[in-house]
Amino acid sequence: MQDLFALVMVENAAAQDDVIESCRRHDAAAQHRLFLMHKDRVYALAMYLSKNSADSAEIAQETFLKVFSDIGQFRGESKFETWLYRIVMNTARDHARRSRRFLFLDSAFWHDQRRREIFAAPTRVQSDIEETVRLAITSLPEKFRAPVVLRYIENLSYEQIAAVLNCPPGTIAAQLCRAHKMLASKLANLRRRR
Amino acid sequence: MVEIAHIAPELLSRYAAEGLPADAHRDLKHLAKCATCAELYVQLTMKSASLRVAAPEGLWSGIQTHLHQPSSSSPRLGFAGPWGFVLTSSLALILVAFLAVERWSLRRAVPRVDVGQYIAVLEKTSAAPSAANLRQTFSASVAYDRDAALRETGMRAQAQGYGLAEQRVLHAGRANIIQLVYGTPQDAAVVIVAPRAATLSLGNYHLVAADIAGLHCKRVQCPRQDIFWSTLRQHQYVFIRRRNSATDSGRLFADLLGARDQTAGQPTLWRRLIGSSARKP
Numbered sequence: 001m002q003d004l005f006a007l008v009m010v011e012n013a014a015a016q017d018d019v020i021e022s023c024r025r026h027d028a029a030a031q032h033r034l035f036l037m038h039k040d041r042v043y044a045l046a047m048y049l050s051k052n053s054a055d056s057a058e059i060a061q062e063t064f065l066k067v068f069s070d071i072g073q074f075r076g077e078s079k080f081e082t083w084l085y086r087i088v089m090n091t092a093r094d095h096a097r098r099s100r101r102f103l104f105l106d107s108a109f110w111h112d113q114r115r116r117e118i119f120a121a122p123t124r125v126q127s128d129i130e131e132t133v134r135l136a137i138t139s140l141p142e143k144f145r146a147p148v149v150l151r152y153i154e155n156l157s158y159e160q161i162a163a164v165l166n167c168p169p170g171t172i173a174a175q176l177c178r179a180h181k182m183l184a185s186k187l188a189n190l191r192r193r194r
Numbered sequence: 195m196v197e198i199a200h201i202a203p204e205l206l207s208r209y210a211a212e213g214l215p216a217d218a219h220r221d222l223k224h225l226a227k228c229a230t231c232a233e234l235y236v237q238l239t240m241k242s243a244s245l246r247v248a249a250p251e252g253l254w255s256g257i258q259t260h261l262h263q264p265s266s267s268s269p270r271l272g273f274a275g276p277w278g279f280v281l282t283s284s285l286a287l288i289l290v291a292f293l294a295v296e297r298w299s300l301r302r303a304v305p306r307v308d309v310g311q312y313i314a315v316l317e318k319t320s321a322a323p324s325a326a327n328l329r330q331t332f333s334a335s336v337a338y339d340r341d342a343a344l345r346e347t348g349m350r351a352q353a354q355g356y357g358l359a360e361q362r363v364l365h366a367g368r369a370n371i372i373q374l375v376y377g378t379p380q381d382a383a384v385v386i387v388a389p390r391a392a393t394l395s396l397g398n399y400h401l402v403a404a405d406i407a408g409l410h411c412k413r414v415q416c417p418r419q420d421i422f423w424s425t426l427r428q429h430q431y432v433f434i435r436r437r438n439s440a441t442d443s444g445r446l447f448a449d450l451l452g453a454r455d456q457t458a459g460q461p462t463l464w465r466r467l468i469g470s471s472a473r474k475p
Contacts, residue, residue: 047247191213
């Protein structure tokens with residue numbers, strides 16, 4: 001079973017390499033395929049880093065446009081996902097700087113009317129726990145939120161997070177340690193049974 | 195050594211699934227301080243929640259619209275890819291070469307007069323400057339209109355008995371280098387007038403600062419000739435006359451430039467020159 005899983009992973013990686021190679025030649029079909037492969041994770045990351053759904057859609061869109069235009073600069077020295085996440089982070093920062101309202105999601109956001117529109121995908125089941133977790137994550141300060149999102153939404157290792165955020169793994173460990181305490185406290189408070 | 199009492203993993207698991215009881219104050223406080231329990235509790239809670247977000251449907255159409263738009267909003271310099279680098283480098287090289295050629299041609303356009311060559315001829319032959327040796331030295335020069343020569347150079351036609359005997363011109367691009375030969379029955383003097391931008395070569399002769407009737411100029415240290423070089427407004431003037439005790443060459447040069455008219459109250463070339471930029475040759 002493990003061998004089969006490893007085989008699928010290798011095949012997926014090879015397929016992605018082919019898609020990236022085609023994207024370098026501005027192949028529209030390959031660009032669409034690459035978009036389909038990564039759209040949800042890019043959008044999720046943008047969602048947790050921006051203020052609202054409109055901003056996250058813009059960030060996701062800008063991210064993919066940058067990916068397609070700069071894919072020639074991706075030399076395969078790191079994983080494609082690492083390169084992609086870095087672009088999302090930089091785009092989100094640029095976007096915030098441009099709009100001069102670099103406010104990360106606040107609790108009010110989740111009670112916004114747009115919440116329905118954002119999470120209205122039929123496959124998703126809204127539950128209290130999910131909403132609580134989102135609330136807790138989005139109320140974290142920016143410097144703790146990015147590592148938490150990459151760690152728990154994207155399942156990246158400390159080294160991968162360090163590569164994306166361009167800082168030493170030790171810094172990420174320290175930031176996550178503090179974030180865990182803050183997050184645990186927030187989650188516990190939000191999820192106390194009355 | 196204080197032993198930390200962690201929350202049991204089973205209890206943390208239950209907390210993650212069901213939430214903390216309202217009276218679990220101690221555990222709540224512990225979670226805010228203990229990194230180990232906090233991390234485990236966060237991990238367990240995250241596992242029970244699905245945090246993935248689906249991208250909206252219209253995202254790709256927005257990207258497609260931008261992909262097919264001409265990039266007018268943010269034009270990029272240069273070209274992408276390795277061929278782009280080659281193209282950009284080639285264009286840069288062509289530009290540098292063009293600028294170099296342009297500069298070279300500009301340099302060529304600046305007229306150059308070798309007065310030193312004429313002085314050397316005079317010194318070697320011990321001859322006085324004359325129309326004949328001037329024509330011989332500057333063989334490319336041609337006869338020029340008298341009025342035009344005087345108008346362009348601002349020189350006087352006559353001074354101290356020296357009258358304008360011949361005027362010649364050397365065409366150097368768009369610039370004229372005018373040679374004026376003044377003479378009396380016994381003597382002659384030559385004035386070479388070149389544009390200010392022209393390069394005048396006076397050979398290896400030394401130059402010393404001189405002052406003739408208030409006009410600051412340079413004197414070329416030459417054994418047999420009196421040579422003055424002055425730059426006034428748009429022209430450079432080189433006066434050459436064989437040295438003798440009968441006439442003061444400096445004064446003659448000043449007179450030819452119009453110094454005598456100062457007393458007549460007319461705004462002559464001399465007055466205009468003395469009043470403004472006649473300070474530095």
